[in-house]
Amino acid sequence: MKESEYRMMCDFLLRRMGLLLTPDKAYLIKSRLAPLLRKHALKDIGSIVEACHRDESSALAFDVLDAMSTNETMFFRDQYPFTAMREVVWPALVKEHGKRPIHVWSAACATGQEAYSLAMLIREAGVKPEMLKLLATDLSQAALSYARAGIFTEMEVRRGLPEKHLSRYFSRQGRRYHIDPILKSMVKFAHCNLITDALARSMSAHGPFDVVFCRNVLIYFAPEERKKVIDRLAHCMRPHGYLFTGAAESPEGLTSRWRAHLFCGKRYWQLM
Numbered sequence: 001m002k003e004s005e006y007r008m009m010c011d012f013l014l015r016r017m018g019l020l021l022t023p024d025k026a027y028l029i030k031s032r033l034a035p036l037l038r039k040h041a042l043k044d045i046g047s048i049v050e051a052c053h054r055d056e057s058s059a060l061a062f063d064v065l066d067a068m069s070t071n072e073t074m075f076f077r078d079q080y081p082f083t084a085m086r087e088v089v090w091p092a093l094v095k096e097h098g099k100r101p102i103h104v105w106s107a108a109c110a111t112g113q114e115a116y117s118l119a120m121l122i123r124e125a126g127v128k129p130e131m132l133k134l135l136a137t138d139l140s141q142a143a144l145s146y147a148r149a150g151i152f153t154e155m156e157v158r159r160g161l162p163e164k165h166l167s168r169y170f171s172r173q174g175r176r177y178h179i180d181p182i183l184k185s186m187v188k189f190a191h192c193n194l195i196t197d198a199l200a201r202s203m204s205a206h207g208p209f210d211v212v213f214c215r216n217v218l219i220y221f222a223p224e225e226r227k228k229v230i231d232r233l234a235h236c237m238r239p240h241g242y243l244f245t246g247a248a249e250s251p252e253g254l255t256s257r258w259r260a261h262l263f264c265g266k267r268y269w270q271l272m
Helices: 003-017 026-039 045-054 059-068 080-097 113-124 141-149 163-169 181-185 199-203 223-235
Strands: 102-106 132-138 151-153 170-173 176-179 187-191 209-213 237-244 258-263 266-271
Touching (some): 026 045, 026 059, 080 102, 080 209, 080 237, 080 266, 102 113, 113 132, 113 163, 113 181, 132 141, 141 187, 163 170, 181 187, 199 223
Parallel strands (some): 132 187, 209 237
Antiparallel strands (some): 151 176, 170 176, 237 266, 258 266
């Protein structure tokens, strides 16, 4: 891949998904896009770059965005956000809103483990499914298809999932684990790009949200785009809504302001 092609691809990824790549990441593009050569009958990475430059709305362009997405996730990842949700946030919301359904958004949900973890948490609290409106979104269509299926490998269910949850909410079929249909029905999956300025408008049918989980994705965005994403999330939330980010992430918006809360020495955030 020529240097000019690398710069062109970096520009495309920055504009379309907010991904900021440093000059030493050419190997990452090559390794992740190589499988697309056979699928689209192209001879080299440069051909992919040129095709995306000609038509940014093509099937190939969307496949590139899929391939460059980082879909690392696990059930109950880092544990403390889910414990804080169960012990502090959810009881406060139920007390405040009474019988109104509570809207929760798992943004950048990857293959769905975070969203299903939230559904399990609410079921464990004895809350009726209709009291929870749980939306899970991601940029990657491939990840969303996997999440919607609700079928996981043994390695996936053994990462972070308590044994009691595995036996209660999954059925084993061969080497795969199928999530409980009722739990599956509690989550609505949809495609979403967090860097679009129309985010609040596209999410208006699902919100406004009382809680947003947007964890371990902000670190991949360019600094200015990161601030814009935080403000877009704020515009999708109810006043004083709660935000959970990754442990190393903080919501530094351009216009939105947040109050930090501590739980087990870790921070989560509330819109001011």
